[in-house]
Amino acid sequence: MTDCGCDKAKAELEEYLHRELSDEAFRDVTEHLENCEDCTGEHLVGITMTVKMQKACREKAPEELRNAILSRLTEV
Structure with a gap:
């Protein structure tokens, strides 16, 4: 595991939520969140x-x- 502190975990949270991190980074953030x-x-x-x-x-x-809306668009 690499060092995953709060700053890193919070910075990568959006990508974590959408599973857009590498497997290693995902595991690091998961482990950090557990603790x-x-x-x-x-x-x-x-x-x-x-x-x-x-x-x-x-x-x-x-x-x-x-x-x-569709009707109005066809008028334009």
Whole structure:
């Protein structure tokens, strides 16, 4: 394991959440999170925000609004 302190773990948290780190870096951050309450809290906030954003991106506009926008676009 390489040295993975709070600064490194927090700097790589976004990539960690999306599994965009190398295997070694991912293991380092995972191990750090297992032993650091502060970083674990940051991780939980990141997970919550990621889930909320994913949910928000799945929502669709009401059909009436969608049709009005498409109609307006064809007019332009």
